[in-house]
Amino acid sequence: MARSPSKIHVLHVDDDPMFLDLAATFLERTDEAFEVTTVEDASTALESLETGPYDCVVSDYDMPEMDGLELLRAVRRVDPDLPFVLFTGRGSEEVASEAISAGVTEYMQKDTNGDQFLVLANRVRNAVERHRAETSLDEVESRYRQMLQTSPSPVVLFDGDATIDYANEAAAEMVGAVSPADLVGQSVEAFVHPESRALVGERLQTVLEDREPVPTVEQRYVGPDGEDAYALIATAPVVYDGKEGGQAVLSDVTDLREMERELLTERTFVDQLLDTLDDAFYHLDMDGEVVRVNVRAQEMSGHDREELLGCCVSELFETEDGPFGEAVETALREGEVRLRAELVTDGGDRVPLTLRHHRLVGPSGDPLGVVGFGRTDGGTD
Incomplete structure (x- = not known):
């Protein structure tokens, strides 16, 4: 029955x-x-x-x-x-x-x-x-x-003394342990980078004593072979096996941070390279607003970088052939355009320039905007 x-x-x-x-x-x-x-x-x-x-x-x-x-x-x-x-x-x-x-x-x-x-x-x-x-x-x-066992995210459960009671396979792999059993009995703080321990101590106190969750935060931890690593950590109080404790769910962002550092290094290199050009350089988005300039463009215009960024390029140039925005649209449509224009400086002067606009495309082939180069020698290159 x-x-x-x-x-x-x-x-x-x-x-x-x-x-x-x-x-x-x-x-x-x-x-x-x-x-x-x-x-x-x-x-x-x-x-x-x-x-x-x-x-x-x-x-x-x-x-x-x-x-x-x-x-x-x-x-x-x-x-x-x-x-x-x-x-x-x-x-x-x-x-x-x-x-x-x-x-x-x-x-x-x-x-x-x-x-x-x-x-x-x-x-x-x-x-x-x-x-x-x-x-x-x-x-x-x-x-x-x-x-917990099947979660692809690293998860650690710890008791009221911040001693690890449970860790899943993903957590063991994250810190380079042979098995989750190697983590059980160890202090949570043993895997925290010394520079992050003060913050971790405050968060543990909120979770274990006040029984309140804490916001997700990025922290440094000791990764495999003892190297520095980074993780997003969400921590909250739980009751496990009848005991009050806490749970930490982690997301390793070490590779992401390394990629960001590489991108920053690459951007710094490109900025320095652009700043060595004798030509003015500017990058325009799909709406014709300035998103990047080099030092030469600042010197020619008399504007500093902050004044130029976000500015509509049509406000900076004048042409005899119609609105300057049409030159941007032509570059987006045809891929490249050359023209003569006058740069209106911060002081109201007009500087004749030869400009080249090139369409900028992403990996999928979709247009991302226009890059422009301007020189004062009167040439067409």
Whole structure:
């Protein structure tokens, strides 16, 4: 039979059929959620547990062939956590002690008080609800562990002392460890670059003591072979295996930072190269606004770099052949254009120039703007 989450399926075992009927009647009248199945011996009870799921077993102690404690031990071998209530007319400290050692959930003695079934119903419901909550939590934690294990992002869990409790394969690979087990037991700060430890300490305090997440931040860490590396780290408080701690999800950006440094070096080199030209140089975007200039362009125009950047190029040049913007559009359409124009300087002077405009394209072939060169020698090259 399928277990209904709104029902509490009870298997009641007792060799007294009249007591079984009485108990089942009281339990089902006490709480409509109860559905009670009765069996008169332990062997039949074990067979019933194999054929259908139950939320709780209620068993007498003194039964032929197999007593309640033996049944309890047999059930525990199959399901260590299934709620089991020993409801017996033969009570003793010795029986109670053995039952507790065997993992009984509740221990009750039968009496003649009509309230005994109300007490039994309450204990059964409490035991079942507690077991369901723990099972649900176990399932959530199991899914959480599976998610961590399969996550392509490095993830580390640490306890209240910032000691690593868990690391996934991606985290081990990130720091050059042979396996995640090599990280367990080590301090989080052992992998932080000395220059970042003060910041990390503040973030850990917020997570572990204030129980608040902290914003994602870039930090230096000790990478494989001890070299400097960089990661984006998101840190938040978590409860793992019943303990309060924290979780850090990392994204290695070392290659990205290295690429940025290389691009910056390349841009610096290009800027220096452009600044050695005798020609004025400018880079225009698709709208004809200046996005890059060299020193010669600044000297010719009398404007500094900040004044030129973002300026519409039509404001800087005048031609006899119509609006200067048409020369930009022609270059975008045809790929190259040469023309004569006058550069209007900051002081209002006009400097005759020979200009060359070339279309700038990206890797996909789409136009990115125009680059222009201007010289004052009156030539056409």
